[in-house]
Amino acid sequence: MELVEQTHKQTLWEKLSVERIKVELLRTAYGHSLTFLSRFDPRILIGWYSFFAIAPWFINDKLVLFGMLLAIAILTYTSKPSVLVLIVLALGLISDAAYMLIVSLAFGGGLSAAWALSTLTLKLLVIALASIAVFSSMDPEKLSDALLSLGMPAQFSFGVAYGYRMLPILIEEYNNLLYSFRLRGRAPLRKGWLGWRSLVYMGKLSVLAFYPLILNTAKRTRTTVEALEVKGFTYAIKDPKVKKIKLAYMKVLPRDYIFLGVSSIYVACLFWLGNQF
Amino acid sequence: MNARSTMKRWELTSQQKLMIFILSMSLYGISNMITELLPEFKVGPVELKVEYFIFIPLLFAILFNPLYAALGACVGEIIFGELLLGQFGGLSELEKFIEFSLAIFIAGMLVTDPRNKRQLAIAAYVSIGIDQLLGTLIDIGKVYVGIEDLEAVPGLPESILAIEGFSFLNAMVISGTLFALLPTLYLVPRLYGKVEPLLGMKPRDGRASSSIGDFVTPRLILLGIVLVVIAGAAEFMSEADMNFFEWEWEFISNMGSGAVWISLGIAAIIFITTLIWALNRKASKRKGAAI
Numbered sequence: 001m002e003l004v005e006q007t008h009k010q011t012l013w014e015k016l017s018v019e020r021i022k023v024e025l026l027r028t029a030y031g032h033s034l035t036f037l038s039r040f041d042p043r044i045l046i047g048w049y050s051f052f053a054i055a056p057w058f059i060n061d062k063l064v065l066f067g068m069l070l071a072i073a074i075l076t077y078t079s080k081p082s083v084l085v086l087i088v089l090a091l092g093l094i095s096d097a098a099y100m101l102i103v104s105l106a107f108g109g110g111l112s113a114a115w116a117l118s119t120l121t122l123k124l125l126v127i128a129l130a131s132i133a134v135f136s137s138m139d140p141e142k143l144s145d146a147l148l149s150l151g152m153p154a155q156f157s158f159g160v161a162y163g164y165r166m167l168p169i170l171i172e173e174y175n176n177l178l179y180s181f182r183l184r185g186r187a188p189l190r191k192g193w194l195g196w197r198s199l200v201y202m203g204k205l206s207v208l209a210f211y212p213l214i215l216n217t218a219k220r221t222r223t224t225v226e227a228l229e230v231k232g233f234t235y236a237i238k239d240p241k242v243k244k245i246k247l248a249y250m251k252v253l254p255r256d257y258i259f260l261g262v263s264s265i266y267v268a269c270l271f272w273l274g275n276q277f
Numbered sequence: 278m279n280a281r282s283t284m285k286r287w288e289l290t291s292q293q294k295l296m297i298f299i300l301s302m303s304l305y306g307i308s309n310m311i312t313e314l315l316p317e318f319k320v321g322p323v324e325l326k327v328e329y330f331i332f333i334p335l336l337f338a339i340l341f342n343p344l345y346a347a348l349g350a351c352v353g354e355i356i357f358g359e360l361l362l363g364q365f366g367g368l369s370e371l372e373k374f375i376e377f378s379l380a381i382f383i384a385g386m387l388v389t390d391p392r393n394k395r396q397l398a399i400a401a402y403v404s405i406g407i408d409q410l411l412g413t414l415i416d417i418g419k420v421y422v423g424i425e426d427l428e429a430v431p432g433l434p435e436s437i438l439a440i441e442g443f444s445f446l447n448a449m450v451i452s453g454t455l456f457a458l459l460p461t462l463y464l465v466p467r468l469y470g471k472v473e474p475l476l477g478m479k480p481r482d483g484r485a486s487s488s489i490g491d492f493v494t495p496r497l498i499l500l501g502i503v504l505v506v507i508a509g510a511a512e513f514m515s516e517a518d519m520n521f522f523e524w525e526w527e528f529i530s531n532m533g534s535g536a537v538w539i540s541l542g543i544a545a546i547i548f549i550t551t552l553i554w555a556l557n558r559k560a561s562k563r564k565g566a567a568i
Contacts, residue, residue, distance in 0.1 A: 104436035
């Protein structure tokens with residue numbers, strides 16, 4: 001009885017999260033973000049982010065890290081991230097740290113291991129929250145144009161825009177394929193120990209469903225590329241003049257400099273504080 | 278005559294490259310989101326989970342062009358699995374990008390005949406082996422860099438080695454067999470000859486004439502090693518730098534950290550240019566290779 005209950009719960013959870021993710025993705029892909037961070041130039045934001053993505057690795061002062069975390073947590077809050085993303089992040093961090101702690105206890109470590117690990121967790125948290133704050137408040141178009149102007153290959157910046165728009169559709173299609181496989185197939189009669197039979201069945205279906213998906217997507221890709229070529233995509237994208245026209249709307253305004261200045265003063269203050277204590 | 282026809286078939290137009298890129302990107306991206314949803318199997322400290330559906334980029338690398346399939350898959354992972362979920366990890370993404378594209382590219386190059394099951398099996402394990410081994414080494418290094426007094430904490434270094442070692446074995450057995458070997462063996466023969474016309478291409482049988490030795494040249498291996506070292510360096514930046522950083526910033530904080538950022542920036546730039554150069558080089562070399 002208990003085993004049946006467990007597998008049932010898992011599939012229910014799975015279904016729930018597929019639906020949930022679809023909604024969240026649609027929101028991310030099509031929602032107009034009017035948040036605090038979205039006002040700034042995307043290139044400035046990427047630069048700002050790259051500091052907070054790399055710097056924490058080399059800082060071991062807990063006070064500095066904590067100060068960074070505080071500021072970034074506020075920014076993350078203003079950028080209205082989806083709850084799902086935060087839950088995934090929290091689960092991942094907690095389970096990772098707990099797992100490492102348990103194993104280190106088995107090897108004779110103690111609370112000192114927990115203290116050392118908390119530094120690592122703080123670092124990871126700062127980095128992850130910074131990326132959530134920045135990327136959830138940037139429009140996909142803006143992001144891809146910023147990447148293009150920073151010299152990334154055109155395919156990459158195109159991929160960003162395409163991916164944001166395409167993913168909800170692909171997930172929907174994959175979901176439908178899974179449903180049709182389950183409708184026509186037969187689930188295992190006995191669940192087996194810990195429901196392994198149904199897990200294997202689900203795993204098999206999730207792989208098999210890719211066969212029609214690959215064929216469908218191949219057709220769709222060809223249509224996309226042909227439509228792009230009608231507009232001369234591959235030739236235009238290599239032309240510096242086209243690139244210039246495309247990116248002309250992006251301008252770095254005084255408020256971007258103010259944002260950068262305030263951030264660097266804040267970080268400098270943190271370092272000073274960290275030095276004092 | 279024969280050589281010329283082979284070359285013609287092998288050379289892809291930029292539109293076809295774009296198609297392979299998009300196909301690999303979107304499908305691997307969505308599979309990346311699915312693997313996040315698949316239930317994990319936890320029995321005590323032993324964790325069995327599906328790492329990724331590596332068979333998808335592998336399929337395209339085998340059926341079409343290894344380079345564009347590998348690049349597409351990496352981009353797909355970054356966009357769908359990281360950016361869209363807001364889990365972009367900064368420099369570590371570069372490291373993942375290189376590891377994964379290298380693994381897929383080499384595995385795709387190993388297969389000369391998509392109908393040969395033994396080659397498919399070798400490619401499946403090679404791809405996951407390269408990616409996981411590099412990833413494990415760098416993961417261990419990451420914790421060593423992230424925690425300053427690691428050696429002083431009893432039990433922590435051993436436990437990290439144990440965890441990473443176990444997850445490597447887990448990935449090789451579970452993901453390697455269930456999600457690399459079996460799907461590849463099942464899907465490649467079914468897709469071969471069917472999916473190419475949908476993209477307006479001919480099946481890739483022209484490559485059957487060339488042997489493995491043509492592709493695994495010393496230069497490729499050397500390039501691989503160099504790329505891995507750079508990928509590692511982007512992650513580690515060595516203990517020495519950190520010590521330097523700590524001594525310096527007692528005096529004036531921003532200057533001390535500035536040195537680190539400059540060196541980091543230079544490392545990143547060198548590393549990106551090397552990557553781009555290497556890929557361009559490889560692409561142009563392969564076009565000419567069939568002559």
